[in-house]
Amino acid sequence: MNAAVRLQPQTTPARGTRRRRWLPGPQQAPMAASVTVLVAMSVAGGLLFPGFLSPQVFLNLLVDNAVMCVVAVGMSFVILSGGIDLSVGALVALTTVVSAVLVEHHGWSPWLVMPLVLALGIGFGIFMGLLIQCFGLPPFVVTLGGMFLARGLAYVISVDSVSITQPTYEAVAQWRLPLGGGVSLSAGAVIALLTVAAGMLLARATAFGRAVYAIGGSEGSAYLMGLRVGSVRVRVYALSGFCSALGGIVLTFYMLSGYSLHAQGMELDAIAAVVIGGTLLTGGQGSIAGTFVGVLILGLIQTLIVFDGSLSSWWTKIALGVLLFAFCLLQRLIVRSRDGQESVS
Amino acid sequence: GCSGRGGHDGRTVLGFSQVGAESEWRTANTASIKSAAHDAGIDLRFSDAQQKQANQISAIRSFIAQRVDVIAFSPVVESGWEPVLREAKAAHIPVVLTDRAVDVSDPSLYVTLIGSDFVEEGRKAARWLLQNTPAGDGPVDIVELEGTVGSAPAIDRKKGFHEALAGHPRYQVIRSQSGDFTRAGGKEVMEAFLKAEGKRINVVFAHNDDMAIGAIQAIEEAGLRPGRDIKVISMDGVKGAFEAMMAGKLNVTVECNPLLGPQLMQAVAAIKAGKPLPRRIVVEESVYPMESAAAAFPTRKY
């Protein structure tokens, strides 16, 4: 009776998850599916458009989406913890405006401005996190308020766009990391890659990262398991604020300007990238690598449309939707058929 | 031109990055460019940025990657173009700006700018008002319906308008609020103004026709007569504005011409032929007061 009960490793999908995927509940991160679709889409692009499969096109994907990458990493943590952060785009804009105004109009040193705006981002995140944690307010509303506030402050500081001519910024903006073969990466892309790497490490290998997953899975259980739900949650928003500010800095390198209308609608794109990357909006499941793939997929869709070059404005929108649909459907199909295979083996 | 590039059939390739399709004006602008390219036999690579600068930049990048002959674009914003224009310059691709200017430190980054001067448009509106107000010394109270906060036309038109009115203390802008360039926005803001200021308002200055049309509806619903009780001044000169003027509800519209296509194609051809171009190609624009509306209406294309 007392012998070890040998239990077969499970070969079937979790019961009750097949065919009812739409019911909120744990599901497998469709990471591999995302990658498959990314590859398939690139191949399709290469077949359709000459010059599409050149290395620089793919590096441009990174260069052009560097800000999004950085912001989406922060957003991933927020969503993994079961929250949402709508303030990221506005915070990016605020960062660029503050940086530009301080550097250009007040002549501050960039080395002072950059830490300052990062601190500003963290502070902003902590402020929202505290409101959410201490007063039990829904993250959606708090961060929406944060979005109004950040965007509004940016307007108040400067309605006009401010060009940055400061030499350090210009030097960083022009700096390229040569990768051989005539292709190169911008500073922003390098920062984005580092952020993704750091995010992956943070999510996978630190107690904080795992606590974020635990809270997203079941807040009550995490609390009873003795995790510091409150402090983790505040830190998650602080992290997102930090990433937004970092994204803002990357954007100043990318555009060499500060403008209150920068990064309009970025919050939604970031959320979409995170969710497309396989993270559950309800929290607890997903990965930073998935988010990275999600950003690349959104960027690739954009690139495909640019390469086509024949779409009118409204067909562009429809094509965006259709590609998004095709991608998401493909992803679901792959996930499902893998589940099916699993139960066969 | 260099031999290595160009379209498959040797035609000139023009990469054009449009802001979006946020207004009728913009739609007319796009249509003009497309048809002019077609007529001029130019291979047009068109990309719509959905009102996002980031999309425009990545479109320009991909034009560079595709090695088009000329790049043209209507900048969403004035600043932020320096890095990508430098890349274009490094790739020896000439750049033409349409509609709006950009703010760059190196003037060689673009060849020419074809477009209107928003500040001047604002001034024109103010001048018309100065000329067409009955003499007297009673105050003229103006409310201003601004465009999207931070957008270049909103900033510049406001600037020009206020600049031209500066020496005339009789003219006071008593309220100013953003109507986001839309009819619904214009109407809603105007409703609030009417309730807050009542019959005090003499003039409405709207940064575009759509907001003016919205404001006209609000004025009518308040039981006042737009065009008479309250003068309405607007900008752009789209068809709707002419209809309103013919109905006697809008006093004047300052044209902002979106039909830049032919001029753009001429410029592209000139660049390909190596001819010099002026730094600034101004578009013909006039002021259409109410009285001239009926005559001009049949010729309007947008």
Added chain:
Amino acid sequence: MVDERQRTVAGDANSSGCRRRLFAHPLFWPALALFLLLAGNGLFNPGFLGLQWRQGHVYGNLVDILLRAAPLMLVSLGMTLVIAVRGLDISVGAVLAIAAAVAAWMIGGALVVEHGTQVAVTRFPLALVIVGALLAAAACGLWNGLLVVGAGMQPIIATLILMVAGRGIAQLVTGGQVLTIYYTPYFFLGNGYLLGLPFALFVVAAVYAVLHLALRRTALGLFVRAIGGNPRAAYVAGVKARSITVGLYMFCALMAGVAGLLVSSNVKSADANNAGLLLELDAILAVTLGGTPLGGGRFSLAGSLLGALIIQTLTTTIYSIGVPPQVNMVVKAVLVFAVMLLQSVAFRGAVRKLWTRHQAAGSRP
């Protein structure tokens, strides 16, 4: 468990039972927020609350707020139900634009003036126009619902597809123009008055009444709350969770469609690009302000109506206090934070604690 603590904090208010019951009513705090906003307006701007009788109807800021909020109220009602089953619909703005575009296109035509007076011309009869636009909207909802339930996509992504493509579709219908509508009978929907009050209000009232009945007099309310509370348990219990969910997405889109009719009728035009822009955010905000949690299960239709009114009052307030446009957002942010904090149990608890401590300190010699 965290909840329990909060509940006890709220429970030990040392006030009379009646007052406590009032305070505990879920609609009390949103209603108070709305009242304070209006009262504040009335204080700073004495004319704000004034009502007059003009041209055969009531005229004033309050009527404007109600009229302007009508589309948002409708969409919030739909959104409430979608959120109640743990969904989300961010395509409502695009659906509104589609419905408006379809209606404007079906009316079609240009300004026709005969003998100096404008004549009303339309391509299709008005009833058909309305049905057509609503059908288009419902089809959008069906699409959303099928993506969520059938394909199993996450609601935000499933509806993002239509949010992106929808405006393109609407622009396709309008040809990228702002379609002006000249057909006067159509204006009644969004501009007309019945018994001196805007007709749109009657639409909202009718929808609310129908919903209220459908949720109270049939088992739908029970099913919706069961699905939202525990979708798997509801499914196991035999509730047709899938069809109900699809139905709710359709209803939400239908409401966006009705809102599209109201909006296009009000401004007498269909603007595919700008109509209903950011409506999804406003609608979700309204739902949340009304006390419906985004996690599903519980919902309050009346709360969402109040939420929508709060949002519209905020906007009108900003327009009428006369701040420069670049300050709008900051004012809005401050007001949103204030309204939220007012509704937060924990915040009120903290304030009460501070207050009693302050008083205790003050009463000490």
Added chain:
Amino acid sequence: MMTSGPTNASQPVALQARGLTRHFGGVAALQDVDLCLRGGEIHALMGQNGAGKSTLIRMLTGALAADAGTLELDGRAIAPATPVEAQRLGISTVYQEVNLCPNLSVAENLLAGRYPRHRRWRTIDWPRVRREAETMMAGLGLELDVRRPLSRYPVAIQQMVAIARSLGLSACVLILDEPTSSLDESEVEALFTVMRGLRERGLAILFVTHFLDQVYAVSDRITVLRNGRRVGERVAADWPHAALVASMIGRELQPQFAHTAANAAGSAGSAGGPMVASARGLGRRGGVEPVDLDIRRGEVVGLGGLLGSGRTELARLMFGLDRSDRGEWRVGTQPSAPRNPAEAVAMGLAMCPEERKTEGIVADLSVRENIVLSLQARRGWRRYLKLAQQTKIAAEFVALLDIGTAGLETPVGQLSGGNQQKVVLARWLATQPSLLILDEPTRGIDVAAKQEIMARIAALARDGMAVLFISAEIEELVRVADRIAVMRDRRKVGELAQPCDTHAVLAMIAGS
């Protein structure tokens, strides 16, 4: 009344609670309760459903604030405000409902909050996490892939993981709230071995269960709660079975209902009754191997087997919760098998699922709404039951199953665990099905109520309902079923007809 055994009096008091009181709204869940846990003893906490056991435990661990009362740990007054604080003080707890994160792997659930780290970078040392987790599970006699998400394992395993986690915390007081409710005998035995080992090491263990034999098997002392008050504390050996039950329920328990030949004859469940449902080769690839099973009118069919033997899986196939991909499943005269629960309910099937928290209750809905939910689903949305009718049905079942609730409008989430289970059961009884599938329906239900429910099921069978009864307790199966089908390794290995005894069933389960 108070007697303490010579073995215990000498040991030091580890945790002393005095005068603990807690009200929920107007309901007094706990009144003036004292509890004394000594080091090196296993202390059983007994009481009917809703007696206040879980409430007491949550106050000991800082998960719930007490209205009044004091706590002392090793003679020092403590007042833990959060579970974290209690944990740090050395109080380790397994709560009644599994409180773990289903999305995390088993290993993470075991070690969350105290991961082993790399020395250099302070990052989590995953190989060591895995090794430690495997060791912890092995301590309970379980070998499983600790890297899989917890949600992929059945409740029983999840419960074992929760126990393993609490054992892994270095603690001086261990509290287990119904840890054995979904375990079968071998796991229970493994758990007891570990508990005895910990007792040797001087830990104080508080143990809640509704199984009397388990209480007598491990515990040294027993405290009994009734209606939120402590009614007694004694050395286990000194407390006779009947007296213990009597003090729990406040009256003598009637002799146990048993499935006797007389009973069987009295019921319609003889082999000759008309067929209600039949399975021919019903199964699913990777799930259940093809099963043949006939269920007749008025018959109670028991389904026995070990944990993971596929009983739940089979029940889900029958109810349309999972789709079968082979064989045939006929319900009455229906031409096809149900494809989803809604169809199954329409056909007159009912299934009380095993996982009460995730698939049973809707916590935010009231008792009334939870009870009528399936009946209403069967009627469709238009034929809405009038409020009065709903109330009548709900009140009837609340009385029948003796559901301890403050009122019909109380949210089910506020009920005690056992009472929640009764609500789920009531929901299905209310649909008056032709075939009722019960998957561990008596999980967490107290002795007296369990007896009532068994009697009720037998009565329903006598009235013509067919029942498929799944239970981990062999005695229960033998007592109530007319026929017992046994499963092993996801296939049906045989059937036993009454009269049969526990040994015969066990022998078949073991495969000899």
